[in-house]
Amino acid sequence: MLMMLARNKKVDEAKQVWQDLKREEVLFDQHTFGDIMRAFLDNGLPSEAMSIYEEMRQSPDPPLSLPFRVILKGLIPFPELREQVKDDFLELFPDMIVYDPAEDLFGDQDSGDD
Numbered sequence: 445m446l447m448m449l450a451r452n453k454k455v456d457e458a459k460q461v462w463q464d465l466k467r468e469e470v471l472f473d474q475h476t477f478g479d480i481m482r483a484f485l486d487n488g489l490p491s492e493a494m495s496i497y498e499e500m501r502q503s504p505d506p507p508l509s510l511p512f513r514v515i516l517k518g519l520i521p522f523p524e525l526r527e528q529v530k531d532d533f534l535e536l537f538p539d540m541i542v543y544d545p546a547e548d549l550f551g552d553q554d555s556g557d558d
Contacts, residue, residue, distance in 0.1 A: 477503065478512070481518065486518060490519075509537050512529065520545055
């Protein structure tokens with residue numbers, strides 16, 4: 445239900461369900477956090493996604509790399525937010541690598557189409 449609300453840009457309803465579940469002391473796992481964030485990001489709602497991200501960072505559930513990778517992919521259209529999450533990811537998982545999209549790597553070079 446929560447995912448469908450997020451995917452359909454029903455932000456107020458999704459927030460209400462989220463709050464209701466929290467009041468019932470439901471503990472969300474890292475995958476749920478990542479999936480909800482990605483649904484918001486895929487629908488152009490980065491502020492809602494980052495609100496969920498802050499809750500994820502405070503979760504007692506130990507961080508996993510896969511949800512971070514899902515979130516990082518969803519953040520490609522939002523480079524500043526992506527850098528913030530990427531920094532957190534590399535702090536939590538210092539031996540892992542994050543590949544940046546090609547346009548970020550080559551964006552400053554002249555394409556030669558003059």
